[in-house]
Amino acid sequence: LGAETLARLDAFLPGPWSHSNPADILGDADAARYARALEIVAEDAGNDALLVILTPQAMTDNAAVAEAVVEVAEKSGKPLLASWMGGDGVEAGRRILARAGIPCFNYPDTAARVFARVTAHLSQPPVSGTCAVDERAPDLALRVIARAEAGGRVLLNEAESKQLLGAFGIPVVRTLSADSEDQAVDHARALGFPVVLKLCSRTLTHKTDAGGVRLALTGEDAVRDAWCEIRDAVTVRAGAEHFGGVTVQRMIADKGVELILGASRDAQFGPVALFGAGGVMVHVLQDTALDLAPLDVDQALRLIARTRVQRALLGARGSAPLDMDALARLVALFSRIPLALPQIAEMEINPLLAAQDGFTALDARIVLRRNL
Template identity: 40%
Template sequence: RERAREILESAARRDSNRLGVEAMDLLDAYGIPTPRGSVVSSPTEAEAVAEDIGGDVVMKIVSPDILHKSDIGGVEVGVSVDDVRDTYEDLVVRARNYQRDATILGVQVQEMIDLDSGVETILGVNRDPQFGPLVLFGLGGIFVEVLEDTTVRVAPVSESEASGMLDDIDSAPLLRGARGRDPVDEAALVETVQRLSQLVTDFPAIVELDINPLVATPDGVQAVDLRLTLD
């Protein structure tokens, strides 16, 4: 809780009310699993982080001016260590082409998560003037807008409410191992819903938050992307 407060305060000092993957530590502080990695500000640093992670990595532009990173070519998946330096430069060039004066905080170098064994879900929060924070859960990834398969509860969300959210969505069978796949770790999902609900209950300054995707696998969950707005 203290760590979360520090992260939010340092963001406020930077005078930005929109945070992205650079705020992943916030989730970490509340016990929500995130892929290994960090935000760096040079190709050399990026290479060092990639070597540390080992194997291919994902690289993402980090900028408060870029909301949908992949829309502008700001996400590269499966980058080998040899390509990390060039990819760093590419990502920055694409961001500059998109918006010349964009604030660029750096590039995130992140561990690859196996999406094939998992389901991309979305977990988010919106603050309603009447009900307060609403927690939203549903099918994530590229299908969010198309399928609109989501469900909502008022925070704080109890364990049984969180578990009910998993039952609610049309894609529930996907979580339970459709087509011979292993079912995802539902207990980890339920716990993550509750932890996020606790985070936004503790910090009213968070007016909006999206984890998309929250990858649910048979071995647990991973919050792969984060976007949030402070008031």
Template identity: 30%
Template sequence: MGLEKVMRPGSVAVVGASKSETKRGYQSIRTLLEGKYEGWIFPINPKEDYILGLRCHKSISEIEQPVDVALICTPAATVPKILEECGQKGVGGAVILAGGFRETGQSGRKLEEEIVEVARRHNIRLIGPNTSGMLNLVDSLNLVGLRDVPKGEIALLSQSGNMALSLITEAKLKSRKGFSYYVGVGNEADIRFHEYLEYFRSDPSTRAILMYVEGMRDGRSFLQQAYLTSQEKPIILLKSGRSTTGKKSAGSHTGALAGMSEVAKGAFERAGITVIDNSDELFPVAETLSSAPPIRNNQVAILADGGGHATIAADILTDHGIKLPELEEKTKERLRQILPAAASVVNPVDVAGGTDADPSLFADCAKIILQDANVGGLLLVGLFGGYGIRFAESLALKEEDAAHQMGKMVTKRHKPIVIHSLYNSERPHSLELCRYYNLPVYDSLDVACKCIAVLAEYGNYLKSYHAKTNFVFNWGAKAKPEGRAILAKAQAEGRNSLLEHEAKRLFQLHGAPVKPGRLAASEDEAVQAAREIDGPVVMKIVSPDILHKSDAGGVKLSLAGETDIRNAHAQILQNAKAFNSDADIRGVLVEPMIQEEGVEIIIGTKIDEQFGPVIMYGLGGIMVEILKDVAFRVLPISRLTARTMIEETLSAPILKGVRGTPPYDIKVLVNLLLMVSDIVEAYPDIEEMDINPVILHHKGASLADARIILKSGDAG
């Protein structure tokens, strides 16, 4: 069922209505009345006759008219019965405020499962539980009880009522922007984050979606929907729970598990989401992306009335990956004609006192700069807005004229202007005019730089989204018949892992550089297998009960000659039995010893709690444990993503060749990453894979060791 009835109800029943001003059952009725909500309001309280002039009903079943949504303000234990009554009445949605569900432990989890079962049986959509409520400012529907919420075009989704309050207060005090909706998502017992995204994607009153997230119940569906939504409307997200302590706090607060921050951040960005790390930047970034056009070429010019702020801004933008382009010669010449000789007309442009007598000159400079083909957006830093305060009141009119001009030129050029002003807290009329024209204004230089940087980030995404993955798997489509047989054999034997030679054969079927080996059940077979291999060999124990072969003394390297082979075979078996006397030993794998030098690489996959299959890449061998120089991505990946994973690691320069050594075969490495992505998609029964190490050579690669863990039971 869709969300229309629960998000835009024509009638509301307040279950647990109260005469106490501190209770949500009172506050919600008050704000519905004060906001002039045009739908029916039905207070439910068997002990009262009237609340705020509205007749009370003893129960929902006594209401004669249809009810679209029930706001349930009663304790957790009462909710199942109330939902049953809602179902009998035909109520389409419920907002459940109470905590005491999944977030509290096993008993709460059972209670939450019970209310979900009741809701689904009666086709009731649930917001929450454990929510601060819902606001629909389009229809003056206020089920939060918070007064004076500014109306605007930003939809807010939050798993924290205090974070929502903070953002609403910031908008009220510092901005002309406001909210179309607010939803306290709570435990996501029924309606999930991705469903809200789908709703707001098509909502004409919403231009941007602002999110505070602690954990997600269905991260994969969220990424799929975010990929679609972000092409039309920007999504801004702050995710907490990155630290170990933060994860524990998030789990206890929302009942949702916080995933690995490395996985989450990368996945969000690939879906086109603007990820924010600093809570102070959250609303300003949403305000900017909801009002200003994106920058299409990642190039920004700085216009300043002082060198200090200009230099700092240049450093910050460079740290954000923004390019400060060389201005065209004709641009420089036009600036020279209107600015004093001391002015700097390179980027950053410093007016050097040229605006002291006439701050409207800022608009003239901005017009010239925005006409430059190299410039995608303009950051104005310094005193603008304060000339009428700092120097002479008469200059305020000239600043206001400049604000009018800059606002009109952004509309004409579709290139944004973001303003940093030392006088923003004074709220001069010139800066209010800038906000009227959707020019973002901030008193923090760092925040102003972040805001223009995200306009470039979003513009970059819109240019390249066609090369991004949509996070959708075509399960089983790329499977090989022999590959299916390998997995089926292991499952038929009750194993939850493939033996090494089985795993390598599976990789070989999909094009991996695997040198053929042979499973030997006896010393004689090991000797014969070694004779068929040109050069020294490596021997490894093969047992479903011994996954970490080296720990068990089950690996012998660089063996040549019959005596070495026989001795190694005996020693490997002895070590394996000492390690695990009950181990099911299938034999010893004899393979060619990799002699060509190279760099050890690790490629692995796992199932993330929120996002499903993910892939990891980095330096392999013991280095992965020491350096932890790895990159994560949610699968499937594209060729572009595979290259990006390699390039973002600190070890990337090693692969390109250092001190005269030739580069390593990065093309083969990219193909290996894509192959692993294909294998995960081909065989849904795979839980984890670990190729460690892959020896990457200057030409080609060798797969030295591999491990595949299967899902238990009927998973997949």
């Protein structure tokens, strides 16, 4: 803290305050004292971000303090994190901070690690291995979004999601939508057996949970049976209104490693990229890593290295290593799509099949932002 900041704090804080950074404004601090101290510290040009810690005493009104912090944060514009210690007793304050988009943690050391990660990310030098996306989104991607918005939808179906990703050069398996049994059979013939049928829905995103996936269908009768099975399963588990037909795609027989790629927008930090082990067990394995987007190739390689699944990609149990540079280029490209399309709220490829002959998005989901 600068000399002027210390003098301003001295002028109104009780004598025993810490007189240094961190500024301990004492346990009896009320919302007004928090607000004034935070305003003064935020105006100090010598700091770039703020962490507000509340350790409640008997007289502390944690909700009032949270409201005061929100008001100052909106004025200052500096990145701000909070740590509201006290368990359920400070839940009211945490909810106020959350509604304002201020990340709040149970303990200050967690918040400090977040600051350290953000600082490390922003301090990385520029590298030559960039993966640029044209600022102008491809016309096909814009048409896909316009069609969904015209229908009042924010959820793209699987075929639309793959169309959009493919327009940016993401390798996807060809996927066709079918509104009837006969159309599903026609698509299967055109693609070649064996095929996969998956639920097409404007509302449901977890197709497996709804009974909406049938694999390795080798003939027309199997396709018709699969259509009926998916329709009936969705009707029983979710309701007939959630069934919108199916998608048809070739069954990919190549063995490989199933990965997940994700991108979303954090209210405080902006676009965030995710990489990890994918497939239907993604939530069980919990092997993913996050970083701020966009990524270049070197940053993508570092993101991949933070996951356990990297060991499988580098070659395990006698298998040959995969092309890690090509994978990093793909991850970097994927992370940059939301910059070209601000209409996107979140997107996911799961699974991305990583095999010796390349990488292919087998399933994809994109959600658009409301009222952009």
